[in-house]
Amino acid sequence: MxxxxxxxxxxxxxxxNPAYSGDVGINAGRISAIGPKLPGDAHSTIDxxxxxxxxxxxxxxxxxxxxxxxxGQARPALTHGITxxxxxxxxLSLAPLKAKHRMKLVGMFNQIEEMPHIxxxxxxxxxxxTFDEYLKRISQNLAINVAPLVGHSLLRLWVxxxxxxxxxxxxxxxxxxxxxxxxALDAGAVGLSTSFVDxxxxxxxxxxxxxxxxxxxxxxxxLGDYGRVLQIVxxxxxxxxxxxxxxxxxxxxxxxxxxxxxxxLFVNSDNSDAVDKVMAxxxxxxxxxxxxxxxxxxxxxxxxxxxxxxSLLFIRFPGWYQIMRFETHDGIVAAFSDxxxxxxxxxxxxxxxxxxPRLILRQVNSAENQPLVGKTLAEIAEIRNxxxxxxxxxxxxxxxxxxxxxxxxxxxxxxxxxxSLLNADNVHIGASDGGAHILSFSTYGDTGYLFSNFVRDQxxxxxxxxxxKLTLETAEIWGIPERGLLQEGYVADxxxxxxxxxxxxxxxxxxxxxxxxxxxxxxxxxVDTVIVGGEVAWSASDGYTSxxxxxxxxxxxxxx
Amino acid sequence: MSxxxxxxxxxxxxxxxxxxxxxIASRELxxxxxxVSLLQSWNLHVFMRPAAPEGxxxxxxxxxxxxxxxxxPPAAS
Numbered sequence: 001m002x003x004x005x006x007x008x009x010x011x012x013x014x015x016x017n018p019a020y021s022g023d024v025g026i027n028a029g030r031i032s033a034i035g036p037k038l039p040g041d042a043h044s045t046i047d048x049x050x051x052x053x054x055x056x057x058x059x060x061x062x063x064x065x066x067x068x069x070x071x072g073q074a075r076p077a078l079t080h081g082i083t084x085x086x087x088x089x090x091x092l093s094l095a096p097l098k099a100k101h102r103m104k105l106v107g108m109f110n111q112i113e114e115m116p117h118i119x120x121x122x123x124x125x126x127x128x129x130t131f132d133e134y135l136k137r138i139s140q141n142l143a144i145n146v147a148p149l150v151g152h153s154l155l156r157l158w159v160x161x162x163x164x165x166x167x168x169x170x171x172x173x174x175x176x177x178x179x180x181x182x183x184a185l186d187a188g189a190v191g192l193s194t195s196f197v198d199x200x201x202x203x204x205x206x207x208x209x210x211x212x213x214x215x216x217x218x219x220x221x222x223l224g225d226y227g228r229v230l231q232i233v234x235x236x237x238x239x240x241x242x243x244x245x246x247x248x249x250x251x252x253x254x255x256x257x258x259x260x261x262x263x264x265l266f267v268n269s270d271n272s273d274a275v276d277k278v279m280a281x282x283x284x285x286x287x288x289x290x291x292x293x294x295x296x297x298x299x300x301x302x303x304x305x306x307x308x309x310x311s312l313l314f315i316r317f318p319g320w321y322q323i324m325r326f327e328t329h330d331g332i333v334a335a336f337s338d339x340x341x342x343x344x345x346x347x348x349x350x351x352x353x354x355x356x357p358r359l360i361l362r363q364v365n366s367a368e369n370q371p372l373v374g375k376t377l378a379e380i381a382e383i384r385n386x387x388x389x390x391x392x393x394x395x396x397x398x399x400x401x402x403x404x405x406x407x408x409x410x411x412x413x414x415x416x417x418x419x420s421l422l423n424a425d426n427v428h429i430g431a432s433d434g435g436a437h438i439l440s441f442s443t444y445g446d447t448g449y450l451f452s453n454f455v456r457d458q459x460x461x462x463x464x465x466x467x468x469k470l471t472l473e474t475a476e477i478w479g480i481p482e483r484g485l486l487q488e489g490y491v492a493d494x495x496x497x498x499x500x501x502x503x504x505x506x507x508x509x510x511x512x513x514x515x516x517x518x519x520x521x522x523x524x525x526x527v528d529t530v531i532v533g534g535e536v537a538w539s540a541s542d543g544y545t546s547x548x549x550x551x552x553x554x555x556x557x558x559x560x
Numbered sequence: 561m562s563x564x565x566x567x568x569x570x571x572x573x574x575x576x577x578x579x580x581x582x583x584i585a586s587r588e589l590x591x592x593x594x595x596v597s598l599l600q601s602w603n604l605h606v607f608m609r610p611a612a613p614e615g616x617x618x619x620x621x622x623x624x625x626x627x628x629x630x631x632x633p634p635a636a637s
Contacts, residue, residue, distance in 0.1 A: 166618065196627075211625060240634055241605065241628055244570070245628070248574070
């Protein structure tokens with residue numbers, strides 16, 4: 001007798017081996033039998049009707065750290081077949097964190113991950129300091145598995161206070177950081193994240209960037225004791241710098257016998273050669289025995305913005321970014337309304353003249369401007385006998401800054417090149433940024449897009465390879481045992497989906513962030529049922545369930 | 561494949577504690593005239609960054625301990 005039996009399945013087991021027809025039996029949260037026409041009854045049965053049954057997908061680059069405090073289902077990640085998320089990337093986690101540093105961290109999350117202040121104010125009860133306390137806090141009602149990274153910037157803040165953003169650490173401070181990292185790993189952290197590019201809310205480098213190589217090596221020696229992962233954000237905008245970081249990671253990987261990963265690696269029309277150069281170096285370093293996994297996202301880059309909140313799209317325009325970042329709502333309106341300041345902004349925008357005409361007016365509130373929604377700024381400029389940048393400013397003023405614009409297909413949209421990367425042996429599919437940049441783009445649906453675009457439309461990847469990349473390969477890179485494969489004895493994290501229809505839905509704006517905040521999300525298409533730890537966590541027919549079988553991975557008991 | 565077999569890439573270093581343009585130039589590029597200017601031109605990702613604020617331990621020095629500093633120009637494309 002099974003607890004749960006999935007019948008009539010197309011089993012895509014995560015190994016990359018050919019799919020086959022069969023059943024999956026589950027007992028006590030684990031796969032207890034798998035194969036054709038399994039005998040035996042079950043307390044509960046799902047007729048998959050020939051749909052694909054695969055291990056639950058693992059999303060290795062997210063920032064759900066805050067959302068998990070008010071939403072243990074990490075909506076809508078589960079609905080896309082994702083059963084495990086990795087938060088704490090880019091040197092930022094929510095622990096360890098002393099009470100006096102809370103607002104500093106909120107500022108960094110706001111600047112780097114575009115998470116609104118008010119979401120923290122309204123959605124977070126600050127009742128932890130240590131990493132262990134944070135994990136206990138989010139574990140209270142967890143429906144999705146969490147493999148948390150601990151952020152290097154947090155270790156520095158805890159140990160060095162304000163000096164974390166001023167200087168290198170002393171030997172004593174490094175020793176304290178190593179101890180703190182051990183505590184986080186003992187509590188269940190999957191590894192350490194650091195950043196070489198990010199800036200805080202005052203546009204100063206984040207604490208991790210003040211670490212010298214001795215400090216980083218010391219922390220990696222601790223990771224080596226536990227066999228855990230180092231994640232970094234390299235200077236992804238420059239090929240030579242990224243190659244230098246690949247070499248740095250390779251040295252750390254070999255010396256301390258740790259897996260390393262960097263994200264993101266984008267393909268743009270102006271950096272195609274750079275990506276080739278980076279991948280050539282990655283492949284060479286793998287051949288020496290190093291493990292340096294570039295993370296590549298599946299989706300093209302689309303960025304939405306309004307002038308009500310800062311957008312990283314404008315970081316290349318200091319005049320614009322300064323007012324978005326540091327001015328109040330009224331201050332921005334005043335800047336746009338002042339002829340001299342407006343003229344200066346328009347002059348600065350001219351540096352990237354091709355961008356503005358192709359922006360699309362995405363959303364407005366006024367009835368007068370509704371007919372313009374969906375048009376490009378070039379089209380609206382023609383109607384108004386104006387220029388695209390003037391139109392963008394005017395619409396923003398007319399809508400009290402609540403006009404939303406879309407910069408679509410900004411890069412990473414060369415299907416041939418991206419498919420080649422996604423298929424590469426040494427490339428890790430990831431970098432979704434789930435839970436971050438919530439007012440710039442939907443970070444959900446990358447898994448559906450992998451299947452719809454690269455497996456079906458481009459026919460660039462087999463179904464089995466796509467599943468392996470999202471499951472077993474990711475579990476192995478991150479040292480997550482007993483997940484990512486449909487095999488007897490493995491934990492029953494399972495996604496059931498129709499391989500002929502799975503896709504990402506259209507991006508839309510929803511008001512479900514604490515403090516009456518909004519965000520962009522996408523629904524899944526073609527995902528039928530998602531099972532975590534043997535229990536149905538979400539199904540297309542019934543929605544979210546009350547199941548709370550999510551676990552912290554690899555977990556406190558796991559040590560290499 | 562051994563590390564000795566790796567293809568050559570653009571030469572770079574990670575700064576030593578307290579390094580400045582001048583200290584890197586004198587240590588790594590002692591045989592070059594205008595070494596500081598050359599270093600800065602090869603490392604615009606650092607040179608164009610605002611210097612550390614007044615009162616900071618790194619006041620006036622934009623180089624961070626985690627930076628990659630190139631010791632030669634990019635390869636001709």
